[in-house]
Amino acid sequence: MNPIPIIVDCDPGIDDTIALLAAFVSPELNILGITPVCGNQPLERTVRNALQVCELGGRTDIPVYAGCFRPMLREPIHGQFHGSTGLGHTTLPEPKKTVETMSAVDFLLEAFGAAAEKGERITLCCLGPLTNVAVALRMKPQLVDGIERIVMMGGAYREPGNRTMTSEFNVLADPHAAHVVFSSGVPIVALALDATHQVMLRPEHVAEFFRVSGRISETLAALMAFWDRNDVRRYGSRGGPLHDPLVIAYLLAPDLFQTEKAHIFVEYESELCMGQTIADWYGKSGQAPNADIVTKVDADGVIALFLERLGRYAEKAAA
Ligand SMILES: [Ca+2]
Numbered sequence: 001m002n003p004i005p006i007i008v009d010c011d012p013g014i015d016d017t018i019a020l021l022a023a024f025v026s027p028e029l030n031i032l033g034i035t036p037v038c039g040n041q042p043l044e045r046t047v048r049n050a051l052q053v054c055e056l057g058g059r060t061d062i063p064v065y066a067g068c069f070r071p072m073l074r075e076p077i078h079g080q081f082h083g084s085t086g087l088g089h090t091t092l093p094e095p096k097k098t099v100e101t102m103s104a105v106d107f108l109l110e111a112f113g114a115a116a117e118k119g120e121r122i123t124l125c126c127l128g129p130l131t132n133v134a135v136a137l138r139m140k141p142q143l144v145d146g147i148e149r150i151v152m153m154g155g156a157y158r159e160p161g162n163r164t165m166t167s168e169f170n171v172l173a174d175p176h177a178a179h180v181v182f183s184s185g186v187p188i189v190a191l192a193l194d195a196t197h198q199v200m201l202r203p204e205h206v207a208e209f210f211r212v213s214g215r216i217s218e219t220l221a222a223l224m225a226f227w228d229r230n231d232v233r234r235y236g237s238r239g240g241p242l243h244d245p246l247v248i249a250y251l252l253a254p255d256l257f258q259t260e261k262a263h264i265f266v267e268y269e270s271e272l273c274m275g276q277t278i279a280d281w282y283g284k285s286g287q288a289p290n291a292d293i294v295t296k297v298d299a300d301g302v303i304a305l306f307l308e309r310l311g312r313y314a315e316k317a318a319a
Helices: 014-024 043-056 104-117 131-139 141-146 169-173 175-182 203-212 214-226 245-252 299-310 312-318
Strands: 004-010 029-036 122-126 147-153 188-191 257-266 277-280 291-297
Touching (some): 004 014, 014 029, 014 214, 014 245, 104 122, 104 141, 131 141, 131 175, 141 147, 147 245, 175 257, 188 245, 245 299
Parallel strands (some): 004 029, 004 122, 122 147
Antiparallel strands (some): 257 291
16 A cells, blocks of 8 residues: 655644654655644744654654744744653754755645645644644645645544633644634544543553663653643543644554544634634534544554554664
């Protein structure tokens, strides 16, 4: 089977990093580029982190394009659970790899435009605020012809929010961009907090990842240990929800996920509910579904998948 061509739009970020490291060793995926955006950290830092993660994972062949330096309209907000650099307490070496001169938006326009001309489609993986994607969509509406679908981490439907009472971080960080994406007509698979809170990365998992992941084990385990929310009341156990990596897991093993179709709306006017995502589960809006929302995840299956994938860093060292 030919690998799935993907572009990873992200804001690394601890969970972005775990997602990238798993994608790097998955031959089912052909990563055409990484497009960091302002999100968990300011843009300079998400770009630097992306470059460092490419070096850590031995994938300096993948180009990194710097994206938008702030949201479309709102003031930037940054992550609260990723430490001062976005990568916990880890100190990765200065990257030798450099960012491409082309901007992320230009790269998205070029890549999806070229795909559409050839009758091909690329899957867009969105692990951060949707600013880059929305700006590209506003530049050229024909872009949608080159997008197979967007598989995104973001939103909160039956779950409450994580950054505010109603809202999940990625959508809250740029709700206007999310509105552009949700109303674009591009098919969407939404991995919201409803899904990601089902997959807790617990301390016993972290110990397993440390044991299997060879040359990246110390960095990976340090990132994962930092991710522990230590909030049993909220999450039902120790550990942290495996948000962004679920996008990669969905592409590799869709059978581990159940979805329901619905039309997604996003609130971008009310300060109380800013960034709230609303799913029309029961057809109240009269609008056709624009997304497959993941409602159930085989958490043990996902953890096993990532143990197997990240274990490949031990094999690579031995080879
Ligand atoms: Ca992210």
